[in-house]
Amino acid sequence: xxxxxxxxxxxxxxxxxILMGVGALLYFGGKLPWLGRLPGDIHVERxxxxxxxxxxxxxxxxxxxxxxxxxxxxx
Numbered sequence: 001x002x003x004x005x006x007x008x009x010x011x012x013x014x015x016x017x018i019l020m021g022v023g024a025l026l027y028f029g030g031k032l033p034w035l036g037r038l039p040g041d042i043h044v045e046r047x048x049x050x051x052x053x054x055x056x057x058x059x060x061x062x063x064x065x066x067x068x069x070x071x072x073x074x075x
Contacts, residue, residue: 029035040056 036054036057038056042053042055044051
């Protein structure tokens with residue numbers, strides 16, 4: 001079975017690329033001042049309570065990732 005590891009190798013490279021992307025996002029995410037503070041993100045702050053839901057940031061990241069995965073997923 002000489003070519004049996006081809007698909008396994010591709011899967012490992014895909015997971016590596018995903019991990020690298022997530023790592024870059026975590027590393028550079030704090031350095032982007034607008035990330036998580038877009039208009040439409042919900043932030044409620046009371047005396048003993050703080051609630052934050054980055055809904056617009058989540059939608060934006062979802063659209064970007066959908067475009068990227070559709071571009072690279074086409075064969």
